[in-house]
Amino acid sequence: MTTPRQQLAEIFVELAGGNPDAPLDAPVLLSALAVRSRELVGARACGVLVALAGADSGEAYASDAGARDLVLDAHHRGSGPGPYCRLTGQPMPRTDLRSPVARQRWPHYVPRALDLGYTEVAARPLRGREQTVGALVLFGGEDQQLTEEALEFGQSLADIAAIALLRDRELHRSRTLAGQLEHALTSRLTIEQAKGVLAAQRSLSLDDAFAILRGHARARQRKLTVVAREVVEGRLRL
Structure with missing residues:
Protein backbone atom coordinates (compact mmCIF):
# COMPACT_ATOMS: atom_id res chain seq x y z
CA MET A 1 0.00 0.00 0.00
CA ARG A 175 24.71 17.62 -27.86
CA THR A 176 24.06 19.98 -30.77
CA LEU A 177 27.29 21.88 -30.15
CA ALA A 178 29.26 18.63 -29.87
CA GLY A 179 27.82 17.47 -33.18
CA GLN A 180 28.70 20.77 -34.85
CA LEU A 181 32.26 20.63 -33.54
CA GLU A 182 32.67 17.05 -34.71
CA HIS A 183 31.40 17.98 -38.17
CA ALA A 184 33.76 20.97 -38.34
CA LEU A 185 36.76 18.86 -37.33
CA THR A 186 35.88 16.15 -39.86
CA SER A 187 35.50 18.74 -42.62
CA ARG A 188 38.81 20.35 -41.72
CA LEU A 189 40.57 16.99 -41.75
CA THR A 190 39.15 16.14 -45.18
CA ILE A 191 40.33 19.46 -46.61
CA GLU A 192 43.83 18.98 -45.17
CA GLN A 193 43.98 15.47 -46.67
CA ALA A 194 42.87 16.80 -50.06
CA LYS A 195 45.55 19.51 -49.94
CA GLY A 196 48.16 16.83 -49.30
CA VAL A 197 46.91 14.62 -52.14
CA LEU A 198 46.80 17.50 -54.62
CA ALA A 199 50.19 18.84 -53.53
CA ALA A 200 51.76 15.41 -54.07
CA GLN A 201 50.08 14.87 -57.43
CA ARG A 202 51.12 18.25 -58.86
CA SER A 203 54.25 19.05 -56.84
CA LEU A 204 52.62 22.09 -55.28
CA SER A 205 52.89 23.79 -51.93
CA LEU A 206 50.01 23.20 -49.53
CA ASP A 207 48.91 26.83 -49.93
CA ASP A 208 48.80 26.52 -53.72
CA ALA A 209 46.94 23.22 -53.46
CA PHE A 210 44.34 24.85 -51.22
CA ALA A 211 43.95 27.77 -53.65
CA ILE A 212 43.18 25.30 -56.47
CA LEU A 213 40.66 23.41 -54.32
CA ARG A 214 38.91 26.61 -53.29
CA GLY A 215 38.91 28.02 -56.81
CA HIS A 216 37.39 24.83 -58.23
CA ALA A 217 34.66 24.81 -55.58
CA ARG A 218 33.78 28.48 -56.09
CA ALA A 219 33.76 28.28 -59.87
CA ARG A 220 31.28 25.43 -59.77
CA GLN A 221 29.36 26.66 -56.70
CA ARG A 222 30.10 23.50 -54.77
CA LYS A 223 30.97 23.00 -51.13
CA LEU A 224 34.68 22.91 -50.48
CA THR A 225 34.34 19.83 -48.27
CA VAL A 226 32.55 17.91 -51.05
CA VAL A 227 35.29 18.75 -53.56
CA ALA A 228 37.96 17.81 -51.02
CA ARG A 229 36.30 14.46 -50.31
CA GLU A 230 36.19 13.62 -54.03
CA VAL A 231 39.90 14.43 -54.35
CA VAL A 232 40.78 12.25 -51.34
CA GLU A 233 38.68 9.37 -52.67
CA GLY A 234 40.22 9.64 -56.14
CA ARG A 235 36.96 10.58 -57.85
CA LEU A 236 38.23 14.00 -58.89
CA ARG A 237 41.60 15.05 -60.31
CA LEU A 238 42.52 18.72 -60.49
Whole structure:
Protein backbone atom coordinates (compact mmCIF):
# COMPACT_ATOMS: atom_id res chain seq x y z
CA MET A 1 0.00 0.00 0.00
CA THR A 2 1.40 3.40 -1.01
CA THR A 3 1.58 5.94 1.80
CA PRO A 4 0.90 9.67 1.23
CA ARG A 5 4.60 10.35 1.74
CA GLN A 6 5.57 7.75 -0.87
CA GLN A 7 2.98 9.13 -3.27
CA LEU A 8 4.36 12.63 -2.83
CA ALA A 9 7.91 11.39 -3.46
CA GLU A 10 6.74 9.66 -6.66
CA ILE A 11 5.13 12.91 -7.83
CA PHE A 12 8.35 14.83 -7.21
CA VAL A 13 10.28 12.28 -9.27
CA GLU A 14 7.67 12.54 -12.04
CA LEU A 15 7.93 16.34 -12.15
CA ALA A 16 11.73 16.17 -12.09
CA GLY A 17 11.63 14.34 -15.42
CA GLY A 18 11.41 10.73 -14.29
CA ASN A 19 14.10 8.35 -15.49
CA PRO A 20 17.32 10.37 -16.03
CA ASP A 21 18.44 7.92 -18.74
CA ALA A 22 15.28 8.46 -20.81
CA PRO A 23 14.59 11.51 -23.02
CA LEU A 24 12.43 14.15 -21.38
CA ASP A 25 8.91 14.33 -22.80
CA ALA A 26 8.04 17.98 -22.16
CA PRO A 27 4.30 17.74 -22.98
CA VAL A 28 3.92 14.79 -20.60
CA LEU A 29 5.85 16.62 -17.89
CA LEU A 30 3.83 19.83 -18.21
CA SER A 31 0.51 18.00 -18.34
CA ALA A 32 1.54 16.17 -15.18
CA LEU A 33 2.43 19.49 -13.53
CA ALA A 34 -1.07 20.83 -14.22
CA VAL A 35 -2.87 17.70 -13.03
CA ARG A 36 -0.68 17.10 -9.99
CA SER A 37 -0.91 20.74 -8.94
CA ARG A 38 -4.70 20.61 -9.01
CA GLU A 39 -4.67 17.43 -6.92
CA LEU A 40 -2.11 18.54 -4.35
CA VAL A 41 -2.99 22.21 -4.08
CA GLY A 42 -6.73 21.62 -4.00
CA ALA A 43 -7.48 24.05 -6.82
CA ARG A 44 -10.52 23.82 -9.05
CA ALA A 45 -8.23 23.70 -12.09
CA CYS A 46 -4.63 24.40 -13.02
CA GLY A 47 -3.01 25.45 -16.27
CA VAL A 48 0.58 25.71 -17.41
CA LEU A 49 1.88 28.27 -19.89
CA VAL A 50 5.37 27.62 -21.25
CA ALA A 51 7.40 29.49 -23.85
CA LEU A 52 10.86 28.00 -24.28
CA ALA A 53 11.51 29.19 -27.84
CA GLY A 54 10.72 32.87 -27.32
CA ALA A 55 8.17 35.45 -26.33
CA ASP A 56 5.94 34.89 -29.36
CA SER A 57 5.74 31.13 -29.01
CA GLY A 58 3.72 29.46 -26.32
CA GLU A 59 2.06 26.21 -25.39
CA ALA A 60 -0.56 25.52 -22.76
CA TYR A 61 -1.35 22.42 -20.73
CA ALA A 62 -4.05 22.08 -18.12
CA SER A 63 -6.05 19.81 -15.89
CA ASP A 64 -9.07 20.31 -18.16
CA ALA A 65 -9.85 21.70 -21.61
CA GLY A 66 -11.51 24.89 -20.37
CA ALA A 67 -8.49 25.93 -18.34
CA ARG A 68 -6.17 25.15 -21.24
CA ASP A 69 -8.13 27.31 -23.69
CA LEU A 70 -8.29 30.16 -21.18
CA VAL A 71 -4.54 30.08 -20.48
CA LEU A 72 -3.64 29.90 -24.18
CA ASP A 73 -6.03 32.70 -25.15
CA ALA A 74 -4.55 34.91 -22.43
CA HIS A 75 -1.08 34.24 -23.84
CA HIS A 76 -2.15 35.18 -27.36
CA ARG A 77 -3.73 38.39 -26.07
CA GLY A 78 -0.76 39.14 -23.82
CA SER A 79 -3.11 39.83 -20.93
CA GLY A 80 -3.84 37.74 -17.86
CA PRO A 81 -2.15 36.18 -14.85
CA GLY A 82 -0.11 33.73 -16.93
CA PRO A 83 1.48 36.27 -19.31
CA TYR A 84 2.18 38.68 -16.45
CA CYS A 85 3.86 36.00 -14.39
CA ARG A 86 5.90 34.61 -17.30
CA LEU A 87 7.12 37.97 -18.55
CA THR A 88 7.94 39.51 -15.16
CA GLY A 89 9.09 36.36 -13.37
CA GLN A 90 7.02 37.51 -10.40
CA PRO A 91 4.15 35.66 -8.71
CA MET A 92 0.64 36.91 -9.39
CA PRO A 93 -1.11 37.17 -6.00
CA ARG A 94 -4.45 35.53 -5.45
CA THR A 95 -7.03 37.72 -7.17
CA ASP A 96 -10.81 37.72 -6.81
CA LEU A 97 -12.14 37.51 -10.36
CA ARG A 98 -15.46 39.03 -9.27
CA SER A 99 -13.81 42.26 -8.19
CA PRO A 100 -14.05 45.48 -10.25
CA VAL A 101 -10.24 45.67 -10.29
CA ALA A 102 -9.95 42.27 -11.98
CA ARG A 103 -12.66 43.11 -14.51
CA GLN A 104 -10.95 46.36 -15.41
CA ARG A 105 -7.50 44.80 -15.66
CA TRP A 106 -8.52 41.77 -17.73
CA PRO A 107 -11.77 42.64 -19.57
CA HIS A 108 -11.59 39.64 -21.92
CA TYR A 109 -10.18 37.18 -19.41
CA VAL A 110 -12.50 37.60 -16.44
CA PRO A 111 -15.87 36.84 -18.13
CA ARG A 112 -14.50 33.62 -19.61
CA ALA A 113 -13.00 32.57 -16.29
CA LEU A 114 -16.25 33.22 -14.43
CA ASP A 115 -18.21 31.25 -17.04
CA LEU A 116 -15.95 28.28 -16.27
CA GLY A 117 -16.76 28.56 -12.58
CA TYR A 118 -13.48 30.13 -11.50
CA THR A 119 -13.88 32.83 -8.86
CA GLU A 120 -10.21 33.47 -8.08
CA VAL A 121 -6.85 33.02 -9.75
CA ALA A 122 -3.17 33.11 -8.90
CA ALA A 123 -0.03 32.36 -10.89
CA ARG A 124 3.45 31.20 -10.03
CA PRO A 125 6.50 31.40 -12.34
CA LEU A 126 8.21 28.34 -13.79
CA ARG A 127 11.71 29.40 -12.93
CA GLY A 128 15.12 27.88 -12.50
CA ARG A 129 18.71 29.07 -12.75
CA GLU A 130 17.54 32.69 -12.92
CA GLN A 131 15.36 31.96 -15.96
CA THR A 132 11.59 32.06 -16.24
CA VAL A 133 10.17 29.79 -18.93
CA GLY A 134 6.48 29.89 -18.12
CA ALA A 135 3.82 30.10 -15.46
CA LEU A 136 1.62 27.82 -13.39
CA VAL A 137 -1.89 29.30 -13.24
CA LEU A 138 -4.11 28.12 -10.39
CA PHE A 139 -7.87 28.64 -10.39
CA GLY A 140 -10.11 28.57 -7.33
CA GLY A 141 -13.87 28.21 -7.07
CA GLU A 142 -16.60 28.78 -4.52
CA ASP A 143 -15.75 25.56 -2.70
CA GLN A 144 -12.08 25.33 -3.71
CA GLN A 145 -10.40 28.47 -2.51
CA LEU A 146 -6.67 28.96 -2.83
CA THR A 147 -4.63 29.35 0.35
CA GLU A 148 -1.20 30.93 0.71
CA GLU A 149 0.19 27.61 1.92
CA ALA A 150 -1.20 25.87 -1.16
CA LEU A 151 0.26 28.54 -3.45
CA GLU A 152 3.70 28.14 -1.86
CA PHE A 153 3.48 24.41 -2.50
CA GLY A 154 2.44 25.13 -6.09
CA GLN A 155 5.58 27.25 -6.49
CA SER A 156 7.70 24.30 -5.35
CA LEU A 157 6.08 22.03 -7.93
CA ALA A 158 6.61 24.66 -10.64
CA ASP A 159 10.28 25.05 -9.69
CA ILE A 160 10.91 21.31 -9.93
CA ALA A 161 9.36 21.09 -13.41
CA ALA A 162 11.15 24.24 -14.62
CA ILE A 163 14.55 22.92 -13.57
CA ALA A 164 13.86 19.67 -15.43
CA LEU A 165 12.93 21.61 -18.59
CA LEU A 166 15.99 23.84 -18.43
CA ARG A 167 18.31 20.92 -17.74
CA ASP A 168 16.94 19.08 -20.77
CA ARG A 169 17.37 22.19 -22.95
CA GLU A 170 20.97 22.58 -21.84
CA LEU A 171 21.68 18.92 -22.59
CA HIS A 172 20.17 19.34 -26.06
CA ARG A 173 22.33 22.40 -26.71
CA SER A 174 25.43 20.55 -25.54
CA ARG A 175 24.71 17.62 -27.86
CA THR A 176 24.06 19.98 -30.77
CA LEU A 177 27.29 21.88 -30.15
CA ALA A 178 29.26 18.63 -29.87
CA GLY A 179 27.82 17.47 -33.18
CA GLN A 180 28.70 20.77 -34.85
CA LEU A 181 32.26 20.63 -33.54
CA GLU A 182 32.67 17.05 -34.71
CA HIS A 183 31.40 17.98 -38.17
CA ALA A 184 33.76 20.97 -38.34
CA LEU A 185 36.76 18.86 -37.33
CA THR A 186 35.88 16.15 -39.86
CA SER A 187 35.50 18.74 -42.62
CA ARG A 188 38.81 20.35 -41.72
CA LEU A 189 40.57 16.99 -41.75
CA THR A 190 39.15 16.14 -45.18
CA ILE A 191 40.33 19.46 -46.61
CA GLU A 192 43.83 18.98 -45.17
CA GLN A 193 43.98 15.47 -46.67
CA ALA A 194 42.87 16.80 -50.06
CA LYS A 195 45.55 19.51 -49.94
CA GLY A 196 48.16 16.83 -49.30
CA VAL A 197 46.91 14.62 -52.14
CA LEU A 198 46.80 17.50 -54.62
CA ALA A 199 50.19 18.84 -53.53
CA ALA A 200 51.76 15.41 -54.07
CA GLN A 201 50.08 14.87 -57.43
CA ARG A 202 51.12 18.25 -58.86
CA SER A 203 54.25 19.05 -56.84
CA LEU A 204 52.62 22.09 -55.28
CA SER A 205 52.89 23.79 -51.93
CA LEU A 206 50.01 23.20 -49.53
CA ASP A 207 48.91 26.83 -49.93
CA ASP A 208 48.80 26.52 -53.72
CA ALA A 209 46.94 23.22 -53.46
CA PHE A 210 44.34 24.85 -51.22
CA ALA A 211 43.95 27.77 -53.65
CA ILE A 212 43.18 25.30 -56.47
CA LEU A 213 40.66 23.41 -54.32
CA ARG A 214 38.91 26.61 -53.29
CA GLY A 215 38.91 28.02 -56.81
CA HIS A 216 37.39 24.83 -58.23
CA ALA A 217 34.66 24.81 -55.58
CA ARG A 218 33.78 28.48 -56.09
CA ALA A 219 33.76 28.28 -59.87
CA ARG A 220 31.28 25.43 -59.77
CA GLN A 221 29.36 26.66 -56.70
CA ARG A 222 30.10 23.50 -54.77
CA LYS A 223 30.97 23.00 -51.13
CA LEU A 224 34.68 22.91 -50.48
CA THR A 225 34.34 19.83 -48.27
CA VAL A 226 32.55 17.91 -51.05
CA VAL A 227 35.29 18.75 -53.56
CA ALA A 228 37.96 17.81 -51.02
CA ARG A 229 36.30 14.46 -50.31
CA GLU A 230 36.19 13.62 -54.03
CA VAL A 231 39.90 14.43 -54.35
CA VAL A 232 40.78 12.25 -51.34
CA GLU A 233 38.68 9.37 -52.67
CA GLY A 234 40.22 9.64 -56.14
CA ARG A 235 36.96 10.58 -57.85
CA LEU A 236 38.23 14.00 -58.89
CA ARG A 237 41.60 15.05 -60.31
CA LEU A 238 42.52 18.72 -60.49
